[in-house]
Amino acid sequence: MSKGIWISALASLIILGLGGGGTYFIHRTAENELGGAPLLAVQTAANAATAAAVTKEKKTRKEIIEDSQIRVVTIESGDGLGSGFLYNDQGDLLTNAHVVTGSQQVTVRTLNHEEYKGTVIGIGADTDVAVVRVPELKKLAPFPVAEGYKAEVGDEILALGSPLGLENTVTTGIISGLGRSFDIDPYTYSNLYQISAPITHGNSGGPLVNAETGEVLGINSAAVSEGPGIGFSIPISSILQQAREWSKTPMAELPAGDGGDEYGTDSDGTVADERDIVAFFYQSLNNGDYVTAYSLLGSEWQSGISYEDFRAGYLNTGDITLGSLTLEEQDDGALVSVDITAEERRKSGTVYQGYRMSYSVGYENGELKILHGKGEKL
The missing domain is CATH 2.40.10.120 (Thrombin, subunit H)
Known part of the structure; x- marks a missing residue:
């Protein structure tokens, strides 16, 4: 059934x-x-x-x-x-x-x-x-x-x-x-x-x-x-x-995938790569979990957009497909770039729009955050 x-x-x-x-x-x-x-x-x-x-x-x-x-x-x-x-x-x-x-x-x-x-x-x-x-x-x-x-x-x-x-x-x-x-x-x-x-x-x-x-x-x-x-x-x-x-009889070992951080960690609990937080950001958007996606943004970015406006900006967006994420080390963090294809629902119908996105990723109060971002249509 x-x-x-x-x-x-x-x-x-x-x-x-x-x-x-x-x-x-x-x-x-x-x-x-x-x-x-x-x-x-x-x-x-x-x-x-x-x-x-x-x-x-x-x-x-x-x-x-x-x-x-x-x-x-x-x-x-x-x-x-x-x-x-x-x-x-x-x-x-x-x-x-x-x-x-x-x-x-x-x-x-x-x-x-x-x-x-x-x-x-x-x-x-x-x-x-x-x-x-x-x-x-x-x-x-x-x-x-x-x-x-x-x-x-x-x-x-x-x-x-x-x-x-x-x-x-x-x-x-x-x-x-x-x-x-x-x-x-x-x-x-x-x-x-x-x-x-x-x-x-x-x-x-x-x-x-x-x-x-x-x-x-x-x-x-x-x-x-x-x-x-x-x-x-x-x-x-x-x-x-x-x-x-x-x-x-407690489980001697939790199943694979249980026991680490949500977006990929080393054994000491630190984020393995700045690309992981960008990937997790898009995973959260695809899951409709706007609260988590918003929480990954740095304080300066959050001060420029309320959660309500952030969420509203994605309500007409369906699945987002990611290409390869590239990493460029910088003095105060890293620059993560990725090409994405977003399913966008418009009055005229659904279209699939490509974007090239770049994100500055760094630590803020001991936590890795997406500090700034910009993009252009492809």
């Missing part, structure tokens, strides 16, 4: 990290009307006793939110920011793989602003899930997990996390659809919950919580970036067995 997103051809999906390497966009042609087979949640183990103990007495919505927030954290990984939540008594956090990819060590911040170092002990290569261990969090009781939960459209839910870096945020909604499946390279998403609770960058890895019982139902992972508020959550039952295996 072919996979598709049941949304208009112009809508975009985002996986909801915040910062470098944490955001991706895809465009999908509508293949079906809104719909899909109902999700049959799989019961993988018997942890019902813990859940029953927590939900034996009916709690108010406020009490459920307060109890949930204690178990939710903000995760900082390199230039990325996302969310996570405590799922066992070993101090292990569930989150999305795209929140922590490229890092073995991350910073974890709790509700009361305590910071700890976390270690990525398991991460999916094509499944967007990861486990981060923080031994200091063993003292906290984990979320009760709704392993045998059978979702129904209309079930009331809470989405917790750090959207746009706003920590301890809670939004409310319902499960508005079932059985949604699609691909956002390199991840495959299957049988997702579609939710109406607003989520955005930074919500990635945060829990989807049953508003009536306080049990965690899933991991908030993606959203439609245009149109009505539609988000997607990975059912907890579909990834719980894999997470428990990582918790029992």
Whole structure:
């Protein structure tokens, strides 16, 4: 059965990290009307006793939110920011793989602003899930997990996390659809919950919580970036067995590509070549990740153009193809040149325009930035 997103051809999906390497966009042609087979949640183990103990007495919505927030954290990984939540008594956090990819060590911040170092002990290569261990969090009781939960459209839910870096945020909604499946390279998403609770960058890895019982139902992972508020959550039952295996036997080595910087580093963590940041700049533009692309610019360049104007300048640009990047060393950095072909959407139709671009690249406050740029049509 072919996979598709049941949304208009112009809508975009985002996986909801915040910062470098944490955001991706895809465009999908509508293949079906809104719909899909109902999700049959799989019961993988018997942890019902813990859940029953927590939900034996009916709690108010406020009490459920307060109890949930204690178990939710903000995760900082390199230039990325996302969310996570405590799922066992070993101090292990569930989150999305795209929140922590490229890092073995991350910073974890709790509700009361305590910071700890976390270690990525398991991460999916094509499944967007990861486990981060923080031994200091063993003292906290984990979320009760709704392993045998059978979702129904209309079930009331809470989405917790750090959207746009706003920590301890809670939004409310319902499960508005079932059985949604699609691909956002390199991840495959299957049988997702579609939710109406607003989520955005930074919500990635945060829990989807049953508003009536306080049990965690899933991991908030993606959203439609245009149109009505539609988000997607990975059912907890579909990834719980894999997470428990990582918790029992941590990965001895993370998969290739996980453990370095987002745009190419040497083993000491320094950028291997000034050309890499220019390539990453265009990669971010092609992914629709304008926040990351803008963050790579130097302060002088940013002072001359707001983020809103920067983003608006690329909204009618499709894929950008790069030729070979050349490097010329200079006293204060390097000059990186590249010929590009940009897909430009105009009133008269789509055209493919060539440009010759040159960028001054250098360090600013210890970070490599694209300081200046200029180009000419070919």
